[in-house]
Amino acid sequence: MKTRFILINTSHAGNVGATARAMKTMGFDDLVLVAPRWANVLRREETIQRASGALDVLNNARIVETLDEALDGMAHLCATAMTPRDFGPPTRAPRAHFAELLGQSEALLKQELDTPVHPAQKPDSVAFLFGSERFGMQNEDVYRCHVALSIPTDPKFGSLNLGAAVQLIAYDWREALGGFGVQAAIEEPRLADAAAVSGMLKHWEEALVDIGFLDPASPKKLMPRLNQLFNRAQLSPEEIHILRGVAKAMMRHAPDKTLPAADKLPAPADTPTRA
Numbered sequence: 001m002k003t004r005f006i007l008i009n010t011s012h013a014g015n016v017g018a019t020a021r022a023m024k025t026m027g028f029d030d031l032v033l034v035a036p037r038w039a040n041v042l043r044r045e046e047t048i049q050r051a052s053g054a055l056d057v058l059n060n061a062r063i064v065e066t067l068d069e070a071l072d073g074m075a076h077l078c079a080t081a082m083t084p085r086d087f088g089p090p091t092r093a094p095r096a097h098f099a100e101l102l103g104q105s106e107a108l109l110k111q112e113l114d115t116p117v118h119p120a121q122k123p124d125s126v127a128f129l130f131g132s133e134r135f136g137m138q139n140e141d142v143y144r145c146h147v148a149l150s151i152p153t154d155p156k157f158g159s160l161n162l163g164a165a166v167q168l169i170a171y172d173w174r175e176a177l178g179g180f181g182v183q184a185a186i187e188e189p190r191l192a193d194a195a196a197v198s199g200m201l202k203h204w205e206e207a208l209v210d211i212g213f214l215d216p217a218s219p220k221k222l223m224p225r226l227n228q229l230f231n232r233a234q235l236s237p238e239e240i241h242i243l244r245g246v247a248k249a250m251m252r253h254a255p256d257k258t259l260p261a262a263d264k265l266p267a268p269a270d271t272p273t274r275a
Contacts, residue, residue: 004030004127006130010037012162013046014046021054023057029057032063041063042058067129079145079147080129080165092148101176196235196240203248211251
């Protein structure tokens with residue numbers, strides 16, 4: 001669905017840059033400015049700094065003189081207004097309106113009631129309108145919209161920075177459209193194969209014997225227990241390498257095997273198993 005963000009009479013260049021950045025993070029790039037304070041606002045240093053990498057959105061943005069020009073080709077118009085108007089479109093929370101707009105609320109109703117529902121035809125384009133930082137949207141601009149979106153905020157302090165308001169609307173709209181999957185900070189680790197785990201366990205068995213922790217004549221269940229422990233850990237090849245290094249260090253610092261048996265460290269008793 002075609003999506004456009006429209007800023008009307010914006011007075012601070014930084015908010016234009018912040019809007020571009022907010023749009024880009026949610027995958028939108030259609031920005032139109034209606035009669036901004038600065039004719040060169042898209043090229044001002046503060047705008048570019050606040051855009052922080054969203055220069056493609058700024059390069060694609062347009063400046064027009066009238067709201068009619070900005071709305072050209074748009075079917076569904078969403079004003080953003082913190083204060084409800086006595087006369088005009090209904091005031092709705094963004095998420096609730098988006099669900100209804102996309103037919104999601106009707107689908108839920110059909111699922112719950114098992115009754116046929118015929119949702120209204122979806123528009124092919126949506127425009128989000130934001131007023132100036134000082135005065136918000138003018139009444140005549142709100143009246144021509146289908147809905148006035150009001151971001152739920154603390155009733156005692158509902159003032160939002162323009163860039164923050166755009167970010168919240170863009171996020172809710174992207175989520176309604178399906179959202180983006182969470183990107184892992186790092187790739188999922190590759191697990192070591194069974195042969196690598198087996199080789200590491202053999203190395204550990206030799207090291208544990210060398211330091212006197214394991215009695216080869218009476219090993220009991222120590223190695224099977226360690227086997228299960230390392231299986232639960234889902235070791236990576238790099239972790240196998242580390243554990244082999246630990247085993248090598250244990251063997252290097254093990255007591256001299258030529259010492260009399262009485263001078264060696266006693267092997268700990270195996271943990272008794274439950275019946």
